[in-house]
Amino acid sequence: MKSLDLARSAQSRGLSRPGWRQQLDARIDRWITSPAFYRWAISNPLTRWVTRRRAAQLFDVMAGFVHSQVLLACVRLHVFEVLRDQTLSLEQLAQHCRMSAAAMQRLVQSAVALRLIERRGTDSYGLGALGAPVAADPGLRLMIEHNAVLFDDMRDPLALLRDEIQPHMQAYWPYMNGDNTQGWEAEKVARYSELMSASQRFVIEELLASYDFSAHRQVLDIGGGKGGWVLALAHKVPSLKLNLMDLPPVAALAAERMEKAGVSDRVTVHGGSFITNALPSGSDLVTLVRVAHDHPDTVVKALLSKIYQMLPSGGRLLLAEPMAQPPGEKPVGDAYFHFYLLAMGSGRLRSPEELRSLMLEAGFESVEPVSNPMPLHTRLLLAQKR
Numbered sequence: 001m002k003s004l005d006l007a008r009s010a011q012s013r014g015l016s017r018p019g020w021r022q023q024l025d026a027r028i029d030r031w032i033t034s035p036a037f038y039r040w041a042i043s044n045p046l047t048r049w050v051t052r053r054r055a056a057q058l059f060d061v062m063a064g065f066v067h068s069q070v071l072l073a074c075v076r077l078h079v080f081e082v083l084r085d086q087t088l089s090l091e092q093l094a095q096h097c098r099m100s101a102a103a104m105q106r107l108v109q110s111a112v113a114l115r116l117i118e119r120r121g122t123d124s125y126g127l128g129a130l131g132a133p134v135a136a137d138p139g140l141r142l143m144i145e146h147n148a149v150l151f152d153d154m155r156d157p158l159a160l161l162r163d164e165i166q167p168h169m170q171a172y173w174p175y176m177n178g179d180n181t182q183g184w185e186a187e188k189v190a191r192y193s194e195l196m197s198a199s200q201r202f203v204i205e206e207l208l209a210s211y212d213f214s215a216h217r218q219v220l221d222i223g224g225g226k227g228g229w230v231l232a233l234a235h236k237v238p239s240l241k242l243n244l245m246d247l248p249p250v251a252a253l254a255a256e257r258m259e260k261a262g263v264s265d266r267v268t269v270h271g272g273s274f275i276t277n278a279l280p281s282g283s284d285l286v287t288l289v290r291v292a293h294d295h296p297d298t299v300v301k302a303l304l305s306k307i308y309q310m311l312p313s314g315g316r317l318l319l320a321e322p323m324a325q326p327p328g329e330k331p332v333g334d335a336y337f338h339f340y341l342l343a344m345g346s347g348r349l350r351s352p353e354e355l356r357s358l359m360l361e362a363g364f365e366s367v368e369p370v371s372n373p374m375p376l377h378t379r380l381l382l383a384q385k386r
């Protein structure tokens with residue numbers, strides 16, 4: 001389409017007339033999608049490497065679902081755990097995985113290509129650069145296994161986007177259907193709470209590395225799950241009094257854990273819903289870890305304003321969760337979290353700026369980002385009541 005046609009077409013669709021920048025971008029898009037451009041780019045030594053790199057990147061996007069299933073197969077076969085302590089030959093791996101040598105070779109070659117395992121010598125395999133963290137972390141392996149539920153829901157991405165299917169993810173997370181916990185199966189509660197607990201290690205490390213909790217007297221962790229975070233805090237800052245609030249069946253699991261850990265005198269566990277119940281009072285810091293993104297704006301707004309009302313003057317809220325990458329930064333997990341939260345039900349991935357606006361709207365006078373070493377797992381925002 002010529003620029004004039006483009007302008008007319010935009011006007012006929014009720015859009016404003018494109019400016020020079022949009023017209024230039026449209027011209028460039030037409031040029032770089034033409035076969036002539038491809039032939040020129042690949043034949044020119046200066047542009048060939050860019051073309052090759054883009055082609056490889058696009059191929060990886062297209063093949064991503066195969067890559068994730070190779071990873072899942074290795075996790076299910078405990079390949080990373082056995083390679084953590086020893087290198088094995090193809091034959092030994094095949095025996096361990098109870099698989100034919102030919103099938104094992106296919107999986108091993110794929111895993112080597114993805115740097116999950118690496119070839120050492122002529123017929124010996126060890127952990128690859130990307131397999132080592134999986135071997136090190138049972139929470140990560142549990143999350144990879146759990147992603148099979150999302151994989152199922154994404155079989156027809158359009159049906160998921162158009163709300164034409166009942167995602168399995170919604171059944172996995174019972175609180176997506178409301179906060180009345182009557183009739184919830186104990187097994188389901190234990191399963192999601194265990195997944196959260198096992199995958200919380202990295203988030204806990206990020207929190208402890210990024211903020212000085214010793215400046216506070218009492219902390220309330222809302223939606224605290226089985227209490228891994230308050231337990232870590234209890235050990236790190238012995239002067240702190242701690243509170244955890246979660247839905248009653250989850251709170252019961254947390255209470256049991258605190259009892260076992262011998263910290264029940266310092267950690268009070270409250271069973272209740274932050275939607276329908278009042279928040280426990282008395283804390284000068286509230287932590288909200290991987291909670292807001294599960295809920296729609298109406299629920300998050302109401303929760304933030306309850307927190308604001310409960311806090312004393314000078315009190316703070318520290319919110320930690322994965323966030324949409326701000327403009328200008330490389331979006332690492334955005335596509336994953338957008339679809340994960342869509343399949344889950346009612347929440348969404350928000351940018352730091354969106355969360356900041358919600359916090360300011362709730363009354364907080366200042367909201368600042370807190371930098372942390374690994375923003376892929378979680379980003380932190382600190383809000384203060386004057």
Ligand SMILES: C[S@@+](CC[C@H](N)C(=O)[O-])C[C@H]1O[C@@H](n2cnc3c(N)ncnc32)[C@H](O)[C@@H]1O
Binds near residue numbers: 250272
């Ligand atoms: C995604 S998990 C995060 C758990 C923990 N903070 C972590 O990072 O591992 C969300 C937690 O919020 C709790 N939750 C959901 N709705 C709630 C509500 N209305 N009131 C209290 N807790 C709730 C869930 O039971 C779950 O433990």
